[in-house]
Amino acid sequence: MEITFKEVDFAYPAYALPVQPILHQISFQLPTASWNVLVGSIGSGKSTLLQLAAGLLTPTKGSILWDQQVFLAGEKKLPKRPPVGLVTQSPDTQLFELTVRREIAFGPMNQGCSPTEVDEHVQTAMSWVGLSKKLADRSPFHLSGGEKRKVALASLLAMKPRVLLLDEPTAGLDAKGKQQLIKQLRWLQREQGITLLIVTHHLEEMLPYIDQLFVLSEGKMAMQGAPDQLFRHPNRWKELGLPLPEITEFIATLNNRFQLSISLQEGSIESVLKELEATLMSRGDL
Ligand SMILES: Nc1ncnc2c1ncn2[C@@H]1O[C@H](COP(=O)(O)OP(=O)(O)OP(=O)(O)O)[C@@H](O)[C@H]1O
Numbered sequence: 030m031e032i033t034f035k036e037v038d039f040a041y042p043a044y045a046l047p048v049q050p051i052l053h054q055i056s057f058q059l060p061t062a063s064w065n066v067l068v069g070s071i072g073s074g075k076s077t078l079l080q081l082a083a084g085l086l087t088p089t090k091g092s093i094l095w096d097q098q099v100f101l102a103g104e105k106k107l108p109k110r111p112p113v114g115l116v117t118q119s120p121d122t123q124l125f126e127l128t129v130r131r132e133i134a135f136g137p138m139n140q141g142c143s144p145t146e147v148d149e150h151v152q153t154a155m156s157w158v159g160l161s162k163k164l165a166d167r168s169p170f171h172l173s174g175g176e177k178r179k180v181a182l183a184s185l186l187a188m189k190p191r192v193l194l195l196d197e198p199t200a201g202l203d204a205k206g207k208q209q210l211i212k213q214l215r216w217l218q219r220e221q222g223i224t225l226l227i228v229t230h231h232l233e234e235m236l237p238y239i240d241q242l243f244v245l246s247e248g249k250m251a252m253q254g255a256p257d258q259l260f261r262h263p264n265r266w267k268e269l270g271l272p273l274p275e276i277t278e279f280i281a282t283l284n285n286r287f288q289l290s291i292s293l294q295e296g297s298i299e300s301v302l303k304e305l306e307a308t309l310m311s312r313g314d315l
């Protein structure tokens with residue numbers, strides 16, 4: 030499923046004037062089954078943008094389309110089976126049931142699935158996010174931060190969304206947990222055709238998979254496009270106060286020093302080495 034923003038402005042309703050606009054003239058399109066990443070400094074409007082995309086807030090100006098349909102929060106009720114799911118920055122606040130199983134079952138039950146289907150959805154969702162079956166009868170409130178995050182994601186996946194909006198999903202996970210989650214998201218995107226929009230402060234964790242990168246600065250879209258293109262303007266990143274991933278800076282230096290053209294989107298030392306080896310061999314230097 031596609032999501033399109035057309036010249037979207039947004040301001041939170043204010044009880045005292047003046048109303049502070051938070052987002053200005055935001056336009057973009059997320060194609061079906063694409064991996065999109067949104068970065069920007071604290072308070073730049075990232076979480077607000079995700080809530081607009083999820084249909085939880087209404088633009089002050091402009092329009093938001095789910096596929097070809099204009100969706101305005103408040104004007105129409107969210108559909109019973111919303112195709113767009115959001116895991117917020119503090120997923121704890123999304124949890125409310127007595128057990129993990131009931132938490133994940135809540136969505137499919139509300140969608141009118143039969144008990145057998147609900148069970149199936151719960152099991153599938155738990156295995157997708159790598160949640161141990163042993164946790165099914167535990168209270169979601171007595172889990173670790175990382176486990177709570179997984180329960181929130183599984184609850185969403187159990188409703189079979191077509192678009193996943195994730196606000197800093199790797200925060201609070203250990204290195205193995207991060208790797209597992211990224212692998213799982215890659216599978217959902219490629220095999221299930223799910224469109225992803227992810228807010229992160231750690232681009233390097235998902236670098237090779239990103240199709241489109243969006244950089245917000247004070248509510249405006251400062252840059253948008255393929256990461257390899259955007260990384261060619263390191264001064265712009267400096268102006269915006271955003272660091273480039275270390276590996277990207279390293280590849281840029283390597284390219285400049287030795288006239289190489291390794292993609293700035295390579296995400297691991299191993300893949301950089303492979304590219305380097307291939308270039309040196311083609312030059313007859315190896
Ligand atoms: N409910 C609200 N009412 C009024 N203003 C709000 C509300 N939520 C956020 N804001 C303001 O909107 C701006 C953008 O907030 P937002 O949470 O979207 O930023 P962010 O980029 O997600 O920041 P962070 O990296 O800290 O999560 C901030 O100035 C914030 O104070």
Ligand SMILES: [Mg+2]
Nearest residue numbers: 075076118196
């Ligand atoms: Mg935020």
